[in-house]
Each structure stands twice: as structure tokens, then as C-alpha cells.
Amino acid sequence: MKLNVLYIIWSLGLGGAERVVINLAKGLDRDKFKSIVCCLNSKGKFADELEKEGIRVIELKKRWKFDFSVIKKLIEIIKENKINIVHTHLWGANFWGRLAAQKASVPVIISTEHNSDTWKTPLHFVIDRYLAAKTDRIIAVSKSVKEFYVKNVGIPSGKIEVIYNGISISEHRSQITEHSKSHSVHSPQSTVHSQDNYIRKQLAISPDETVIAMIGRLVPQKGHKDFLLALKVLTGCGFKVKGLIVGSGPQEMYLKQVCDNLALNGNVIFTGVRSDIPELFKAIDMIALPSTREGFPMIILEAMSAGVPVVASSVGGVPEVITNGFNGLLVEPENHTELKAAFAKLIHDERLSNSLIDNARATVAKEFNLRNMIDSTQGLYEKIYESKLPKADK
Known part of the structure; x- marks a missing residue:
């Protein structure tokens, strides 16, 4: 069975998180996974890199900070495409994407923390802890990022897995x-x-x-x-x-x-x-x-x-x-x-x-080669998804 993966991010502009999403969407084993990318705002300058590979990129044109209609739009995308795994990146997508995935009963919810976000307020930390409880696994891009979220946010260490970024x-x-x-x-x-x-x-x-x-x-x-x-x-x-x-x-x-x-x-x-x-x-x-x-x-x-x-x-x-x-x-x-x-x-x-x-x-x-990052990530997808299957289906 091929698993449908939905990546959610603000946009595919210039940035490390954006490059990670592009690399994952392009690099997953296409015999096992089908990737779709959803940009909360615009597609961004580098979306065509995915579209040339036949990977669908959706843009929601979210404009307002508290545009709750984005949750409904994400749920529709999840259901229409029979999404098995939602993987969110950066604060906005981690917030809206995980709320939508939870409401849509997506089997596997994963988010990536790309930075030690010292700008966050106590309210952000409360939201992070709440969403972490609804998330199957949080990927930290470095040990220092994991340490930040364990010590400052209070997320259990076992919930966070370090997977280093990689390049081709x-x-x-x-x-x-x-x-x-x-x-x-x-x-x-x-x-x-x-x-x-x-x-x-x-x-x-x-x-x-x-x-x-x-x-x-x-x-x-x-x-x-x-x-x-x-x-x-x-x-x-x-x-x-x-x-x-x-x-x-x-x-x-x-x-x-x-x-x-x-x-x-x-x-x-x-x-x-x-x-x-x-x-x-x-x-x-x-x-x-x-x-x-x-x-x-x-x-x-x-x-x-x-x-x-x-x-x-x-x-x-x-x-x-x-x-x-x-x-x-x-x-x-x-x-x-x-x-x-x-x-x-x-x-x-x-x-x-x-x-x-x-x-x-x-x-x-x-x-820090790209193959290591992709193999570790898709291995995590498979492990968590299989753990959710009824025993008879394993």
C-alpha cells in the first residue's frame, strides 16, 4: 500500500526548512509514498522544482493571522487525497496543520522544529505542549533544538527524534x-x-x-x-x-x-x-x-x-x-x-x-548527506504508521 504524505509549510521560498520539504517530497521512495505539498500562503519561488517532478503543490493564500477557514481547507485536502501522514514545518504550519490533521483523524501526525524559537511567549509554549500531545513524533533538526523543547517547553524527550538535515x-x-x-x-x-x-x-x-x-x-x-x-x-x-x-x-x-x-x-x-x-x-x-x-x-x-x-x-x-x-x-x-x-x-x-x-x-x-535524512524520515513514517495498524493488518 502506497502512503499519501501531506507536507504543510507557509511557502516554498528561500530558506532551510523550505529546502528540507522540497528534498523530502522529491526524495521519498515513490513505490511506497506519494507526496503532496500544501503552502498556507503562496507557492513560493521554488515550487516549480517540485511541480516539474510531478509533485502537486497547493496554495491556500492565507492572509490573516486568525484565518480559521484554513483548517476547513486543510481538512478538505486531507480527505480528498486520503492522506495517511501529515508532516508540518515551522510555527504557522505546525499550528494550523496539526489542528486540521487531528480533526480529520489523520493516522500519523509529525511536525519538525527547525529552530530554538527563543521568540516564543509562554502562550506559545502552552500551545506547543498541547499540540505535542496530539502529535505522534516531533523531529528536531539538531540536538540543541531538541534540548530547547525539552527544557524550555516541557515536551517529553521520548516524543522528539533528532534527524539532521542533509544535502545531495x-x-x-x-x-x-x-x-x-x-x-x-x-x-x-x-x-x-x-x-x-x-x-x-x-x-x-x-x-x-x-x-x-x-x-x-x-x-x-x-x-x-x-x-x-x-x-x-x-x-x-x-x-x-x-x-x-x-x-x-x-x-x-x-x-x-x-x-x-x-x-x-x-x-x-x-x-x-x-x-x-x-x-x-x-x-x-x-x-x-x-x-x-x-x-x-x-x-x-x-x-x-x-x-x-x-x-x-x-x-x-x-x-x-x-x-x-x-x-x-x-x-x-x-x-x-x-x-x-x-x-x-x-x-x-x-x-x-x-x-x-x-x-x-x-x-x-x-x-550529513541527503540519503541519510530521507531514509531516517521515511523509516520513521513507516514505523509509526505500522504501529497504528490493527494487529490483523500488520
């Missing part, structure tokens, strides 16, 4: 090869980019500039201001660098104003959301993630696999993948001086850069 190693192999070709060595210090790198040409970046990028939503937790402050100090020390801020979000105008105030407009490019991240990696010398909180960021796995050194804050699940000085560099959050020092260290130390890249690739290939 095969998809990144071509990126690794191209990245190697476009650098004389794997180090920002002596970057000599291929004249064929159209992205650097497109963005008017000269071959001798070190490109440091942040990729993700423009929201306070990501630490973009610290990134800009670090770039200001770096350029003031005579380093020839270009900062790329890739993504969109509510802080965009504020960050552009910060750039203006710091006189960084000639050193920073806001690219907006891009769907060509694999190509973008070929133009980048370092990835920065100076976040104040994280669950388990996909972007660092993608960068590590693509041969791009990572400098990240030691928060959340980041230290579970990066060992400082071995496969990346860790810094304290909200410390732009330390961030600048890490950038400068990579620019100066070619041997360190090479070592980080080699070790990072090996780490991702061994511990």
Missing part, C-alpha cells in the same frame, strides 16, 4: 569541480577566478576581490548588521573585499541604510533572492553566518560540500556540524570584531583554507 552530495560534485577550476588554490588569499564566471562579471566583481557572502532571509537573527560592521573594519584595514547579501526580508531597507551610514555601498551588493545558488558558490570565497540563533542551517552544509569555507556563530546546531579550525571557523555571536578576525585569518592562511575545505567535504559526505 551528487548534485554538489559538479560545483566542487568547477569551484576548484575557478581558483588557483582553494583559498581566498590567491583567488584567481575564471574569466568564464559570469556571476562575477554580472555583479562587476573584479578577479582580485575576495567575495564574502551571506545567503538567507534578511531578518534580525541572521546577524547581517554584524556582517556589515566586520566588512567595514576589514576594508579599513586595506583588504579588497566584496560582500554579497543574498535573499530578501523585512530588514532589507534597514540594512541598506546601515550600508549607507558605514559608507559601504561600493563594497556590498544586495542581490535579492536567487535560484542559482550552486552557480553562485563558484563566485564566492567565504560564506558567513553570524546568527544569534540557528537550528541546523542548510546553507552551511551546501557551502561545505561546494568547497566554500564557512565562518559561523557558535549557536544552536552549528557546532554539531562545524568543529572550529577543523572544517570551518566558529565565532561568538554579536561580535563583529571576532568575525572580522576570522575573515582575515582565512584570507591570509592558504593552508588553513585548504584544510577546512577538505575536511568540510568529508564531514558532509559522511554525516
Whole structure:
């Protein structure tokens, strides 16, 4: 019997949780599972990636915070498609999706917590505890996220299972090869980019500039201001660098104003959301993630696999993948001086850069590949679903 799985998320825009949903929907064994994705708001920029694979993506166009009609719409989708498993992602979908799944008597209800959500109020925690009691299993993307929900929310440890995010190693192999070709060595210090790198040409970046990028939503937790402050100090020390801020979000105008105030407009490019991240990696010398909180960021796995050194804050699940000085560099959050020092260290130390890249690739290939994530998740689906069957049907 093929099991019908409904993934519920706000939208399929740029973000780690969104990428997890896409990877799961595409990667499940199609002899055993049929995937459908429901976006509470709009489909988002990356929905066509699923639709090209023949996977249905539904959008509900939810606009209001307390639009309870979304529960009725979700129940209709669940019943029409004979859904066996509902898997929700992020707060809004975890709330509305689990309520609808419970009312529709879906056999298996699973939610994923992608972050240590320190923004939540006591009321959110009460709701989380209530919904957890109606949920068969909660997936945490890192040990730190699990610890947060056990200690701060009061969810039983046995209810939460850690499944690390993963990426497709095969998809990144071509990126690794191209990245190697476009650098004389794997180090920002002596970057000599291929004249064929159209992205650097497109963005008017000269071959001798070190490109440091942040990729993700423009929201306070990501630490973009610290990134800009670090770039200001770096350029003031005579380093020839270009900062790329890739993504969109509510802080965009504020960050552009910060750039203006710091006189960084000639050193920073806001690219907006891009769907060509694999190509973008070929133009980048370092990835920065100076976040104040994280669950388990996909972007660092993608960068590590693509041969791009990572400098990240030691928060959340980041230290579970990066060992400082071995496969990346860790810094304290909200410390732009330390961030600048890490950038400068990579620019100066070619041997360190090479070592980080080699070790990072090996780490991702061994511990954080996409197949592991998919196999663990669909194994959990099967185990819980089979446990719900009458004994005669097992």
C-alpha cells in the first residue's frame, strides 16, 4: 500500500526548512509514498522544482493571522487525497496543520522544529505542549533544538527524534569541480577566478576581490548588521573585499541604510533572492553566518560540500556540524570584531583554507548527506504508521 504524505509549510521560498520539504517530497521512495505539498500562503519561488517532478503543490493564500477557514481547507485536502501522514514545518504550519490533521483523524501526525524559537511567549509554549500531545513524533533538526523543547517547553524527550538535515552530495560534485577550476588554490588569499564566471562579471566583481557572502532571509537573527560592521573594519584595514547579501526580508531597507551610514555601498551588493545558488558558490570565497540563533542551517552544509569555507556563530546546531579550525571557523555571536578576525585569518592562511575545505567535504559526505535524512524520515513514517495498524493488518 502506497502512503499519501501531506507536507504543510507557509511557502516554498528561500530558506532551510523550505529546502528540507522540497528534498523530502522529491526524495521519498515513490513505490511506497506519494507526496503532496500544501503552502498556507503562496507557492513560493521554488515550487516549480517540485511541480516539474510531478509533485502537486497547493496554495491556500492565507492572509490573516486568525484565518480559521484554513483548517476547513486543510481538512478538505486531507480527505480528498486520503492522506495517511501529515508532516508540518515551522510555527504557522505546525499550528494550523496539526489542528486540521487531528480533526480529520489523520493516522500519523509529525511536525519538525527547525529552530530554538527563543521568540516564543509562554502562550506559545502552552500551545506547543498541547499540540505535542496530539502529535505522534516531533523531529528536531539538531540536538540543541531538541534540548530547547525539552527544557524550555516541557515536551517529553521520548516524543522528539533528532534527524539532521542533509544535502545531495551528487548534485554538489559538479560545483566542487568547477569551484576548484575557478581558483588557483582553494583559498581566498590567491583567488584567481575564471574569466568564464559570469556571476562575477554580472555583479562587476573584479578577479582580485575576495567575495564574502551571506545567503538567507534578511531578518534580525541572521546577524547581517554584524556582517556589515566586520566588512567595514576589514576594508579599513586595506583588504579588497566584496560582500554579497543574498535573499530578501523585512530588514532589507534597514540594512541598506546601515550600508549607507558605514559608507559601504561600493563594497556590498544586495542581490535579492536567487535560484542559482550552486552557480553562485563558484563566485564566492567565504560564506558567513553570524546568527544569534540557528537550528541546523542548510546553507552551511551546501557551502561545505561546494568547497566554500564557512565562518559561523557558535549557536544552536552549528557546532554539531562545524568543529572550529577543523572544517570551518566558529565565532561568538554579536561580535563583529571576532568575525572580522576570522575573515582575515582565512584570507591570509592558504593552508588553513585548504584544510577546512577538505575536511568540510568529508564531514558532509559522511554525516550529513541527503540519503541519510530521507531514509531516517521515511523509516520513521513507516514505523509509526505500522504501529497504528490493527494487529490483523500488520
